[in-house]
Amino acid sequence: MPDGIYKVVELVGSSEESVSKAIDRAIAKAAVTLRHLGWFEVTNVRGHIENGKVAHYQVTIKAGFRLEDD
Amino acid sequence: MPDGIYKVVELVGSSEESVSKAIDRAIAKAAVTLRHLGWFEVTNVRGHIENGKVAHYQVTIKAGFRLEDD
Amino acid sequence: MPDGIYKVVELVGSSEESVSKAIDRAIAKAAVTLRHLGWFEVTNVRGHIENGKVAHYQVTIKAGFRLEDD
Amino acid sequence: MPDGIYKVVELVGSSEESVSKAIDRAIAKAAVTLRHLGWFEVTNVRGHIENGKVAHYQVTIKAGFRLEDD
Amino acid sequence: MPDGIYKVVELVGSSEESVSKAIDRAIAKAAVTLRHLGWFEVTNVRGHIENGKVAHYQVTIKAGFRLEDD
Amino acid sequence: MPDGIYKVVELVGSSEESVSKAIDRAIAKAAVTLRHLGWFEVTNVRGHIENGKVAHYQVTIKAGFRLEDD
Amino acid sequence: MPDGIYKVVELVGSSEESVSKAIDRAIAKAAVTLRHLGWFEVTNVRGHIENGKVAHYQVTIKAGFRLEDD
Amino acid sequence: MPDGIYKVVELVGSSEESVSKAIDRAIAKAAVTLRHLGWFEVTNVRGHIENGKVAHYQVTIKAGFRLEDD
Amino acid sequence: MPDGIYKVVELVGSSEESVSKAIDRAIAKAAVTLRHLGWFEVTNVRGHIENGKVAHYQVTIKAGFRLEDD
Amino acid sequence: MPDGIYKVVELVGSSEESVSKAIDRAIAKAAVTLRHLGWFEVTNVRGHIENGKVAHYQVTIKAGFRLEDD
Amino acid sequence: MPDGIYKVVELVGSSEESVSKAIDRAIAKAAVTLRHLGWFEVTNVRGHIENGKVAHYQVTIKAGFRLEDD
Amino acid sequence: MPDGIYKVVELVGSSEESVSKAIDRAIAKAAVTLRHLGWFEVTNVRGHIENGKVAHYQVTIKAGFRLEDD
Numbered sequence: 001m002p003d004g005i006y007k008v009v010e011l012v013g014s015s016e017e018s019v020s021k022a023i024d025r026a027i028a029k030a031a032v033t034l035r036h037l038g039w040f041e042v043t044n045v046r047g048h049i050e051n052g053k054v055a056h057y058q059v060t061i062k063a064g065f066r067l068e069d070d
Numbered sequence: 071m072p073d074g075i076y077k078v079v080e081l082v083g084s085s086e087e088s089v090s091k092a093i094d095r096a097i098a099k100a101a102v103t104l105r106h107l108g109w110f111e112v113t114n115v116r117g118h119i120e121n122g123k124v125a126h127y128q129v130t131i132k133a134g135f136r137l138e139d140d
Numbered sequence: 141m142p143d144g145i146y147k148v149v150e151l152v153g154s155s156e157e158s159v160s161k162a163i164d165r166a167i168a169k170a171a172v173t174l175r176h177l178g179w180f181e182v183t184n185v186r187g188h189i190e191n192g193k194v195a196h197y198q199v200t201i202k203a204g205f206r207l208e209d210d
Numbered sequence: 211m212p213d214g215i216y217k218v219v220e221l222v223g224s225s226e227e228s229v230s231k232a233i234d235r236a237i238a239k240a241a242v243t244l245r246h247l248g249w250f251e252v253t254n255v256r257g258h259i260e261n262g263k264v265a266h267y268q269v270t271i272k273a274g275f276r277l278e279d280d
Numbered sequence: 281m282p283d284g285i286y287k288v289v290e291l292v293g294s295s296e297e298s299v300s301k302a303i304d305r306a307i308a309k310a311a312v313t314l315r316h317l318g319w320f321e322v323t324n325v326r327g328h329i330e331n332g333k334v335a336h337y338q339v340t341i342k343a344g345f346r347l348e349d350d
Numbered sequence: 351m352p353d354g355i356y357k358v359v360e361l362v363g364s365s366e367e368s369v370s371k372a373i374d375r376a377i378a379k380a381a382v383t384l385r386h387l388g389w390f391e392v393t394n395v396r397g398h399i400e401n402g403k404v405a406h407y408q409v410t411i412k413a414g415f416r417l418e419d420d
Numbered sequence: 421m422p423d424g425i426y427k428v429v430e431l432v433g434s435s436e437e438s439v440s441k442a443i444d445r446a447i448a449k450a451a452v453t454l455r456h457l458g459w460f461e462v463t464n465v466r467g468h469i470e471n472g473k474v475a476h477y478q479v480t481i482k483a484g485f486r487l488e489d490d
Numbered sequence: 491m492p493d494g495i496y497k498v499v500e501l502v503g504s505s506e507e508s509v510s511k512a513i514d515r516a517i518a519k520a521a522v523t524l525r526h527l528g529w530f531e532v533t534n535v536r537g538h539i540e541n542g543k544v545a546h547y548q549v550t551i552k553a554g555f556r557l558e559d560d
Numbered sequence: 561m562p563d564g565i566y567k568v569v570e571l572v573g574s575s576e577e578s579v580s581k582a583i584d585r586a587i588a589k590a591a592v593t594l595r596h597l598g599w600f601e602v603t604n605v606r607g608h609i610e611n612g613k614v615a616h617y618q619v620t621i622k623a624g625f626r627l628e629d630d
Numbered sequence: 631m632p633d634g635i636y637k638v639v640e641l642v643g644s645s646e647e648s649v650s651k652a653i654d655r656a657i658a659k660a661a662v663t664l665r666h667l668g669w670f671e672v673t674n675v676r677g678h679i680e681n682g683k684v685a686h687y688q689v690t691i692k693a694g695f696r697l698e699d700d
Numbered sequence: 701m702p703d704g705i706y707k708v709v710e711l712v713g714s715s716e717e718s719v720s721k722a723i724d725r726a727i728a729k730a731a732v733t734l735r736h737l738g739w740f741e742v743t744n745v746r747g748h749i750e751n752g753k754v755a756h757y758q759v760t761i762k763a764g765f766r767l768e769d770d
Numbered sequence: 771m772p773d774g775i776y777k778v779v780e781l782v783g784s785s786e787e788s789v790s791k792a793i794d795r796a797i798a799k800a801a802v803t804l805r806h807l808g809w810f811e812v813t814n815v816r817g818h819i820e821n822g823k824v825a826h827y828q829v830t831i832k833a834g835f836r837l838e839d840d
Binding site: 531532 | 611
């Protein structure tokens, strides 16, 4: 996080495969509308179980993006 | 929370009547501009006191809404 | 909590009406199989939203019951 | 909380009826001796169970009151 | 978590391979005796080190299962 | 905690003498029905006061036991 | 904690001997001026070291006392 | 926080001078696009070090603004 | 904190200038009625915003004072 | 953690590939200078984003090593 | 903690007898190599169970020592 | 925090003047023996009171430094 002003958004990504795929999907989705995404932090890992197996992982992240200078 | 990507927003609702009314008001207000609101979580309950009585309750919630597919 | 040994269980109750109804339902259900329930503590309040309104509240509680003397 | 110096006290109120009644009772009791109570925050919700039902709710709050100018 | 009453159990799974394998093993074991497992949440990730390498990961989860209607 | 799958239970033990006696009593009680208890962690220490003295200590612990292989 | 309204105070007791002695001393001191002390909870255990040994333990507790009916 | 519905945003401000300057810069930046900013809360203070000195402070705040009536 | 019994009070100080001025004002006010104030700890830093600028800082502290020997 | 005295160090490992690779790298680095590393615990997972993708994961761990008998 | 710069280390001590003995052993061990140890704080109390009894207590502490002036 | 392996140390700095001076002094002291200090995070702000005024501030920080490649 170099010098600058950041806004932080909270996102939940999900994936049937893994925790990191869930992170990747949340960030990819956010990057469609938010430029200058710079860092993320994982705040929660959970998921759904179906028939005694993990159906999908859900990962909550906070992601920061630099606000552009006016 | 079925499969998908969610964004989480933080809101404070208030009500002179009860904690649950304060939650309802925050969600109703958010629903005007946010479609696909799916869940909420209470993170703080507080309020103001006037003349030795609760003047209004203030409830902070996080609410998640599914980001639409592009 | 008078003198004795307690076991603590974690439960999630839900209700379409209110937070306290969700607590009541979780405790009533637990009381079917657990005797000597003595106290509870709320650890989380959340819920689902449908059409911009609270569809039901979900309250997580920890409840303690005294283990009977052998 | 407008400008000023506040002292914060911690109180536990109880009620057989509801969480909000327990809050109201704690604040009413505190208001007998403390002037200028301005706000409260809920820090814990728990209660006692008798015969498989909530016997009474106990709510811990922090309440702030403005110290009078000398 | 649709409407219903859930019980939450805490489990520690371990795996020599990865964090997610440790989660999978804990859930598979729990599913032998618990029907209706619906969700899980990771509360701790730790592990043992031998000869300067991770010997196995240990992941603590809370898992919720719906209590059947009587 | 060597390799294996553990279940974690939460217990409250009490003693008129000391915090460690309260821990010992909770574990002794749990050991009557749970085999393979392997570790514990203290999560809360509290107690009751009568006539200005500690009447008994109450210690909440989490205790883990290895699930047997099928 | 039977029905009633409680006030909670925070105290730090110290003892050269043990943690429990530090608790006892804080409660004995508080009981001089506060009637109806009913329960306590330990929130912090720390201490001072002199010459590589514990010089005294300092234990922070919260203690609740019932407010008398007017 | 008078009566009303608030939205809370999370921001990171930075300054080479002081923590409070970092707060001021984050709020000034937010105020360009958000009307009715009413309060803030500091949730994290960190910073970067260069050549053994603080290069700049980074302060994370949550800031609430009242949603306008429709 | 040398040997002795301490009581801890919670205070909120405010200042238009800075966080440390808010701390100073809370302690100066407390010192009018409390002798033997020995230490403080900051538990919360927040503030009010007016016209896009910090109107005043509000700092919550816990302050401990030694109870006099009887 | 068998009987003995441990020291705990805090480390941040990073990897472009995965969270577990970041853990592995931190432990491998620590093992160069610290003998008897016995366990670790993950305390934070974060990372950097470049061009809308995770550039690298950063995992903070605490790792314990047994102090050798003199 | 008088004026000065301190470094804080984290240690885990164990004892078959009691929590305080575990603290004492960790501090005695640290004092062999660290001069000027001034204070400690308990951050975790856990232990191992064998045959339904506490085999040994493990206490995690943070201990601070003053860095000597150059 | 660019790519690399970091170690994190915990320090307490003090100053009679201000919180930021206390941070500066802790970092300056650490920089005498630790190269590559890259970032810090404030984890606690407290201080001592004498004659009803702040005698000095004590700030606990965690500071990370990059481990050099071998």
